[in-house]
Amino acid sequence: MSNTDHDIYPMPLFPQLTVSNVEESTAWYETLGFEVIYSMPVMSHVRYRKYADIMLVAERDDGDEESASGDADSPQTPARGNGVATYITVEDESVDDVAERAEENGIEISVPPHETNWNTRETTVHDPDGYELVFSERAETDRDFEDVMGSVEE
Secondary structure: OEEOOOOOOOOOOOOEEEEOOHHHHHHHHHHHOOEEEEEEOOEEEEEEEOOEEEEEEEOEOOOOOOEOOOOOOOOOOOOOOOOOEEEEEOOOOOHHHHHHHHHHOOOOEEEEEEEOOOOEEEEEEEOOOOOEEEEEEEOOOOOOHHHHHHHHHO
8 A cells, every 4th residue: 555745635526447457447537647546455546736636446356345357358357448428728848748758668659649529639548457647738829719719719
């Protein structure tokens, strides 16, 4: 069990993701730039930046508190990651920095950095269980909402 001196505060929203292996998933998130706030064998609380937290929890086996075998191909194992995307706004770095760090650490970029019609620059990776993480930043900071929406409608 690990505990840190990180701030603990009420979070308005954060995802809880069921993972096949808490230890391996935690290491993967750390490699991507998340910090471990708290961990134990069945869960890990990781933080990218303030208010950008994710709870990684072990899948349960028949209601047990301990994690299941982690065999992703088992018929009893529910599909993880399908249809779940978590958007994370970068703050002290760029989307390109995230993509570069991911590539340097052997994490496959699912969608390379690109600009969207809604004035963001984004890059996407998938964690070991298939959960999609989309790192995002404003592309043109001088454009206001009405300008962005007007260009999308055209």
